Amino acid sequence: MNLIQGYDPDTLRELVDERECAERLAEIESQRSLPVLLERVWLLKVLDRLDEALELAEETVRQARMAGTRKDLLRARVLHATVLQNRGAHAAAAQELAHCANEAEGRGWFGIAAFAHQHHGRNAYEAHDFDVARESFKRSLFLRREAGADDTELEKALRAIDAAERRSAEAPGVLV
Template sequence: MSMIRGYDPDSLREIVDQRECMMRLEEIENQRSLPALLERVWLLKVLDRLDEALELADEAVRQARMAGTRKDVLRARVLHGTILQNRGAHAAAEQELATCANEAEGQGWAGIAAFAHQHHGKNAYEARDFDQARESFKRSLFLRREAGADDSALETALRAIEAAELRSSAASGVLV
């Protein structure tokens, strides 16, 4: 069951049940597998414990490089990029997320590429580059369709495209 209850309209960040996230974090805090490490990073991120999340994200990237696959490394790096974004380091996040998206597409890994493009778009959206955000979200939607994503994943991308278009129009003074 997903812990995501919705998305903030201003930042497109996940809205979660804080208590549920804390309980899950406590439940997996001693697990050392890469999937558990990545989940812990995400939980720390949505709980706004960004210093801890960044430290653990660095560890997850190292672990993925040592014992994981190239896909694992990309997933860990995308999550690392989202921590940079949440810390306000938009230029660093943009670079990391764009690199991950390009590498995943080059390997033909549509699901990971879609994940990276979606977060690249969120970073651009927060940085108020709504045109770039819209393009990244559109690419994510295309790749999600290609990967056979479920309707909820497609809906998330469509809503992000709509939000970026509305913000872009508002910023340029065009009524939609």
């Protein structure tokens, strides 16, 4: 089930139907598998229930570390970082996302690396570091191509690159 209806052109955040997300959250609330925990964290995040999302994200990282694969742990860490980002902890999110992206690339897991770079770019974008955002989005695009992503995924990365370039051009110049 895809609950994402699109992306806000100014913030690049997911656009969702909050009612559908709340219904889905209620439906899976008692389930404890790692994929469901990841979904619950994401749902809490997009519903702006960030304290709950952070607590569950930390639990999900612990569970992935103890009982999941290395890929599971990377996915959980990326999701945890996106919760930090939504809470405004951009420096902590950037560090976590960079580590995840580097590890995934080093292991040849291009899909996970692209996912981490995309979120690294969104974090930089929200922190108004549009040059870093653009570079992260470009890296995500390259890795998505390497992973054989479909046109929808490639288009998402291209729209993010365009948004970062537009915002960078609109930003006032820095005098030295």
